Amino acid sequence: MPSSAATGGSELVWPPPPYSSASAIVGGTVTGHHILQIDGYSYTKEKLPHGKLKYSRMFNVGDHQWHLRYYPNGQGSANADYISVYLGLDAAAAGHAKEQPMKARATFSLLDRAGKPVPSYTLDAGMHDFAKCPKKYLFMRSNGYDGVLFFIKVMIGSKTKANQEDELVIAQHLLVAADRYGMERLKLLCEEKVVEYIDRGSVATLMALAEQHHCQALKEACFRFLESKETLNAVMATDGFLHLMQSCPSLVKDLVFRVADRHFQ
Numbered sequence: 001m002p003s004s005a006a007t008g009g010s011e012l013v014w015p016p017p018p019y020s021s022a023s024a025i026v027g028g029t030v031t032g033h034h035i036l037q038i039d040g041y042s043y044t045k046e047k048l049p050h051g052k053l054k055y056s057r058m059f060n061v062g063d064h065q066w067h068l069r070y071y072p073n074g075q076g077s078a079n080a081d082y083i084s085v086y087l088g089l090d091a092a093a094a095g096h097a098k099e100q101p102m103k104a105r106a107t108f109s110l111l112d113r114a115g116k117p118v119p120s121y122t123l124d125a126g127m128h129d130f131a132k133c134p135k136k137y138l139f140m141r142s143n144g145y146d147g148v149l150f151f152i153k154v155m156i157g158s159k160t161k162a163n164q165e166d167e168l169v170i171a172q173h174l175l176v177a178a179d180r181y182g183m184e185r186l187k188l189l190c191e192e193k194v195v196e197y198i199d200r201g202s203v204a205t206l207m208a209l210a211e212q213h214h215c216q217a218l219k220e221a222c223f224r225f226l227e228s229k230e231t232l233n234a235v236m237a238t239d240g241f242l243h244l245m246q247s248c249p250s251l252v253k254d255l256v257f258r259v260a261d262r263h264f265q
Contacts, residue, residue: 030061030062031061031169032059032060032061032062032066033169033170033173034056034059034061034066034068035173035177036056036068036070036085037177037181038070041072044070044072045072045073048071048072048073049073050071050073050074050075050076050077050079050080051071051073051074051075051076051077052071052073053069053070053071053075054069054070055067055068055069055070056068056069056070058090061104062104064089064090065089065090066087066088066089066090067087067088067090068085068086068087068088069084069085069086069088070083070084070085071083071084071085071086085108087106087108103129167193167197168194168197168202171190171193171194171197172190172194172209174186174190175187175190175191175194175209175213175215176209176213178190179213179214187213187215188217191215191217191218192217194206194209194215194218195217195218195221198221198222198225200231200234200235200238201238201240202240203222203225203226203235203240204235204238204240204241204243204244205240205244206218206222207219207222207244207248207251207255208243208244208247208248208251210222211248211251212248219251223254223255223258226255226259227259227262232259
């Protein structure tokens, strides 16, 4: 996992809580992942008629500031049966980009109350020039749940397919969000996905992730990966392991006991 990767998100709640955002740089293409949690969806639908909106906080991708506009009853009367979500570039950034197109690719995914991705609610409109205008996405309204969770991926660059590192970043971000919002099914799915990417470069970071978000299966998989003395020695020489020792000393202690018990039986 690249060292620049971090999770980000925002919530539309009443009142809104604090939250943070960040971006990930992968393979020369700038990719940011933002999570928008809407608590009290039915309340926002009742209080905000069509044409009325709420803004998310700004988030950074590729040194540009972005925001989301959320219309619970659509942006206009023609969209009254939909949730309208716009992804826009900050006005100042858009002004700087007028002489040169600011093209990016955005993918919106909607998760249901059980934390399962809804295939028909995953929208990817391809490359779009955000310097000219924001991009609009429409989602059919539903009365089946009161919380709405959007996962937004913004990619600046020519690459159209995420590589393995990018997929790992997405899985980690979703795991953190699933743990935060109590979506156990989604958390387990993400945990299974993250296990596939354990290697010498990622294992220390993933052990910390497992410890912080109570992912026992992921932690056990990391321990098994480190059973080899050669692998353990290589990982212990990394900066990631040094950070793990500082941030999760009890986890490192457990690892030492596991290794000692295995090799001195």
